[in-house]
Amino acid sequence: MIHMFQPSVGAKELEAVGKVFDSNWLGYGQQTKAFEKDFADHLGVPPETLLFVNSATSGLGLAIELLNLGPGDDVVLPAVSFVSNASTVAATGARPVFCDVDSRTLNPSVADIAAVLTPQTKAVTVLHYGGLPGDVIAIAALCRERGITLIEDAACSVASTVNGRACGTFGDIGIWSFDSRKIITTGDGGMIYVRDTELARRAHRLAYHGMEDRGAFAAAAKEPRRWWDQQIHEIGRRLIGNDVTAAMGRVQLRRLPDFVKRRGAIMAEYDWLLADATDIQRPPRLPAGHVSTNYFYWVQLDPEIRDEVAEDLLRRGIYTTFRYPPLHRVPLYGSAADLPGTDAAAASTLLLPLHQALTDTEVQRVARELLAAVDARTHRRAA
Template sequence: MINVFQPSLGEEELAAVREVFAGNWIGRGPRVAAFETAFADHLGVGREHVTSMNSCTEATFTALRLAGVGPGDDVVLPSVSFVGAANAVAAHGARPVFCDVDPRTLNPAVADVARAATPATRAVVVLHYGGYPGEVAGIARWCADRGIPLVEDAANAPASTVDGRACGLFGDFGVWSFDHGKIATAVDGGMFYARDPELVRRARKLAYLGLEEVSGHERAARAADRWWEVEVTSFSRRSVLNDVLAAIGAVQLRRLPEFLARRAEVVDRYDAALAGVPGVVTPPALPPGHRTSYYFYWVQFDSGVRDAVAADLYRAGVYTTFRYPPLHRVPRYGSAAVLPGAERAAEHTLNLPLHQGLSDEDVDRVVRELRAALERHVDPMG
């Protein structure tokens, strides 16, 4: 089976884990700190602006909490988005208000966000679909003009930029994922960014049970009496990263440029092989100044054959998917929105395999099976 996502892990990662084991400290420690510093350097910000967490979803929960989201508030987010973002809104007692997306880029425009906004809008969350930045700069300006915090879900976009500025830094908060399916993985884990370093300090406490950030060892070294006692500043969960995962993540972050280079080659091969194929449309070109992370490669079909094509591909050993099913259709969120762009995208879009482990032969096989499926299901007479 050719997988739609697949990690690239090897001897470097194993060596990093062995070092952690040899040091006899596997919890949150020096390797977490080093990983946070490396990621801050990757973004071009100081380490005081970032902190790690055990998942991107937890980072989203934290961002909304620090944005002051609560009961009676509305939070605007694209319907084509990860379920964790909507859950984070609803878990705070707020109402997810879903906005439409462009049916080709699957990202919201400024006008989509503006149409969905209400007088009760407390925050906006945007996703960079497949690593494409979208209109994030314009949405950030729209939010800033109205004093509405913007949370960027940059899980798809660890290396995406607009005019050299990293996605995740346009809003008040940014969150990233290092789970098993991401370009650079730590097996699991996430990263949190805030423009205000004070909010990062608060986030660190929230991520560790609301405790002050002084360990027992540090208290003992200062000859503090009863260093084992704790000071609780908030009723919070435990959602920290550990040194084992951080060691893997640090290696993967160093390898990110090579991963991106190979993914770009795969995308170019898909583009060339699928150009002009009747009945299928490849991703749109990036606007000037935009750089993608090549997380998704999506094709769209002119007619209603997507599901049949996906089934044929699966039977042929090619796993595909559609990320992300529109959230306004999920009954639990209670939305009555009619969003034609998201709905069209949901019926016509398919994510093909895209990861750095694909060989040229794998890509050729995907294309060959896709063409065969189209020939079976698309009427040549229209």
């Protein structure tokens, strides 16, 4: 089976984890802080504005918690989003409001977002689909103008930039994912960026039971007597990462440029192999100044054959998928939104395998089998 996603981990990651074992400190400690600093350098932001957490979903939940949302508040997000973007909002009693996306880029435009803003809108969440930055500059400007918090779900965009600026840093809060399917992985884990330094300090407290310091060792460094006492003023949870996974993340981050370069080469090969296929639309070109992490490679097919082509490929040992099923169609949220761009994208889009461990032979096989499946299904429909 040729898989959609596959991690690239090995001896260097094992060596880093082994050193953590030897240190006898596995929790949140020096490796975690170093990972936060490394990632801050990667993004170009102050280290104190970042926090390594146990998942991107935890980061999204923490972002919503920082905004003190509740019943009567609206949060706008594209319908093509991962479910946690909506569920973390709904869990507070606030209302997820879904906006449309462009049927080709699967990203919302500033007009799509503006069309669904209400007087109750407290936040907007955008997803950079597949690593494509989207209309983030204009969306950030709109949110600033309206006094609305902008949250960037940069889970797929660890190396995406616009005019040299990292995706996830245009808004007020950004979240990245390091789960097992992402380009760099810590098994599970994520990073949250909070632009406002005072709000970032609150995020650190909420992520560890409301405590100012994470454990007696940290407190003892500041207070020589009764260092075990805690000043806790609000309820928090345990969302923090640890040194074992952070050590792995530091190695993965150093490997990121090579990962992105290889993925870009795979995308270019797909483009070349599928260039003459009139029944297959390839991903749209990036605008000037935009750099993608190359997380997804998607094709768009006649909706009449898309599902059948996916089934044919699966039988031939090639796993494809569509991410993310539109949330305005999920019964839980009770949305009656009319989103034609989203519906068109959801009916026609198919993601092809893309990970840095794919060989050229496997890429050629995927393209060859896709072309054969589309040709067979198209001729069968025409017969």
